[in-house]
Amino acid sequence: MLTINVAVLLAVIVxxxxxxxxxxxxxxxxxxxxxxxxxxxxxxxxxPVGQGILNILGEFVGGVAQASR
Structure with a gap:
């Protein structure tokens, strides 16, 4: 049986x-x-992938905010 992850299918559509x-x-x-x-x-x-993306973006935004001070 073939199963398709809905998130992967939506990513392909996007x-x-x-x-x-x-x-x-x-x-x-x-x-x-x-x-x-x-x-x-x-x-x-x-x-876990979503949490990793959130952590990376949080670090990036924090770095940009510190650089702008």
């Missing part, structure tokens, strides 16, 4: 949608992309 030219997108298409990305974020957030 990559395919973002590869399209900007001029070819309608407002509805852009809104759908935002909803898909938000759903991907909700699925990734509680996972």
């Amino acid at each position: 990559v395919l949608r973002l590869r399209r030219r900007t001029e070819a997108r309608s407002r509805r298409d852009e809104k759908l992309t935002v909803v898909i990305v938000l759903a991907l974020g909700v699925l990734l957030a509680p996972t």
